[in-house]
Amino acid sequence: MMEDLAMHILEILMNSIHACAKNIKFIVQDSDLDDKIVMQVEDDGKGMTEEQVQRVSSPFMTGRSTRKVGLGVAFLKGLTEQCNGEFLVTSKVGEGTTVTASVQKSFIDTPPMGNLGEIMMECIQADESIDYLFEYKTDKNSFLFDTKEIKKELDGVSLLEPSILLWIKDYINEQISLLKEDAG
Numbered sequence: 001m002m003e004d005l006a007m008h009i010l011e012i013l014m015n016s017i018h019a020c021a022k023n024i025k026f027i028v029q030d031s032d033l034d035d036k037i038v039m040q041v042e043d044d045g046k047g048m049t050e051e052q053v054q055r056v057s058s059p060f061m062t063g064r065s066t067r068k069v070g071l072g073v074a075f076l077k078g079l080t081e082q083c084n085g086e087f088l089v090t091s092k093v094g095e096g097t098t099v100t101a102s103v104q105k106s107f108i109d110t111p112p113m114g115n116l117g118e119i120m121m122e123c124i125q126a127d128e129s130i131d132y133l134f135e136y137k138t139d140k141n142s143f144l145f146d147t148k149e150i151k152k153e154l155d156g157v158s159l160l161e162p163s164i165l166l167w168i169k170d171y172i173n174e175q176i177s178l179l180k181e182d183a184g
């Protein structure tokens with residue numbers, strides 16, 4: 001069904017969007033030295049109570065009325081556990097939520113990273129008014145993408161212009177490829 005990490009992370013990012021976040025920080029740490037990929041999504045949305053946090057990674061907690069089970073968080077938790085990784089949710093009502101998920105890079109069942117440019121594009125499309133900070137780090141280098149900066153550069157032109165959205169997707173993927181070449 002969801003066979004890459006990016007599709008799972010998109011679910012987590014969408015939860016932040018649904019929680020009315022104004023700022024979403026998404027960090028990927030891709031480390032050969034640690035043989036680990038750590039993905040973290042931090043939002044300033046409505047947050048969760050301690051009890052909600054306890055239950056969030058069980059498939060029976062959902063805010064949906066159309067479907068009985070919410071799967072976004074539970075799926076990612078299951079995946080990290082299968083891939084020798086760790087999973088952590090911390091949250092505070094009125095302050096925000098941080099989801100951290102890691103996987104072992106060299107583990108045979110760890111899915112490929114997938115298209116991070118695409119998921120950032122989808123998030124921006126879902127809500128342009130949110131500011132997204134995306135960072136991709138390797139052992140040697142890092143790349144930062146900040147919609148606040150882009151908005152300043154665009155000077156009033158919408159991020160939702162199809163040519164801008166496509167540029168964002170390609171730009172992010174290109175920069176990640178460059179980092180990976182440099183790291184390997």
Ligand SMILES: Nc1ncnc2c1ncn2[C@@H]1O[C@H](COP(=O)(O)OP(=O)(O)OP(=O)(O)O)[C@@H](O)[C@H]1O
Nearest residue numbers: 015016019047061062063064070071072073074097
């Ligand atoms: N970033 C977040 N901020 C606040 N609440 C959250 C956040 N992420 C998840 N939650 C809460 O945890 C519940 C479960 O999330 P999950 O993604 O597993 O299911 P869902 O979003 O309800 O349904 P689905 O993802 O299948 O559409 C959400 O309904 C929401 O109440």
Ligand SMILES: [Mg+2]
Nearest residue numbers: 011015070072
């Ligand atoms: Mg969800």
